[in-house]
Amino acid sequence: MTAHIRIEQKIAADHRAITRLEARVSLLTEQLPAIVEAEAAAEAAARDEALRKRAEACRKANAVEAKQILAEVDKLSSRLGDHFARLKEIGDETNSVNQALHTNPVADRVTCYENLYRSPRAGLYEFPFSEIILPPAFSGGKQHWPRR
Template sequence: MVFLQKFFGGKSVATSTMILSAIERSELEIAALKVKLDGEMADVATMTDAQHVAAEAGNAATKRAIARLDGAIARLSDELPKVIASEEAAAKKAGDEALRQRAEALRKAISKDVGALLTAVDVHASKLGDCLARLGQYAAETNAINAELRHNPVAAPVVSYDTVHRKHPDQEASEHRELRDVWVHHDGTMEPAKRDSNGELIRPRCTFDRVFGYYPEPKLERREIVVRRTSHRPGRYEASLSEIFLPPGFAGGTAHWPRE
């Protein structure tokens, strides 16, 4: 770690990202110095003695610079696994602490907040149970009165509250008409006129008429015909309220619905 502090100018913490960046920069510098090294002695054949001495001095300085960078890369590469291991350990420690704090917070919430929520569940479920009980009374009274009216029809049957309030509207049967070209056969039957890929009308096959004894040609006319129909569909009901089950909020409590 002393090497890392010295290398990065006294910074107390050297991260793996910093080390990787430093290795990459050093490798790029070495590549550039090697190009320079090749160029320093390229013209040795035409150098004077003084120029040759200067070139060799520069060459030696470049080699020393490369050696220093190689040494730095070796030391950084040696320190990198240690730093990564330290960062992973720190991240795990932080993650463990965050999980511990979440678990502790949840234990406190379950102890306090959830108890209040379950109390509210009991209060509201009890009120809902009262509503369901009253609806059950209306349903039973409807069945009883309609049973009597079947034997003594002094009034129209009473429609159940499910039908009045909990049934979606029926879809009535309908048909859509449009003016279209049709072939009208001699017996009054019609069929829509169709066209081929060139837009020419396709004449339908003639049907034999036993009375006339020949095949009358169909006539092309423009008439209003039904192009789309929908059938009657009864509206659906919402799920039955009698299927609701309202358990107690706390262990040992009494179910709010159905009630005994």
């Protein structure tokens, strides 16, 4: 075989390959919109399923977990209200004793717990317990502080 025939055969083979590749490109170009649409639909379905799972987890957290947490908050708030009530009693008694000592100074004035343990410092504000509000954990429940 001569070089000329081999080159013509090679050119013919290359033309067939190019024709096959062009046909494949044409087919893929035709299929691309459907593939893109299918992928978008699959992504949307995955997002929808993820949102459904989140909604179910959120529903469970609200219905079950939050109820347990609120019951614990109610229990702890009640105990904290008891402590605030006792601190108020101590503060009221301290004020009463100091007023009596003012008119009858038989002993040194009593330093209140706020000055002993919560002394005001420059640039620091300690929120007073008397201004704290501990609401009921459940609707219609008892407010824990301030107590009425």
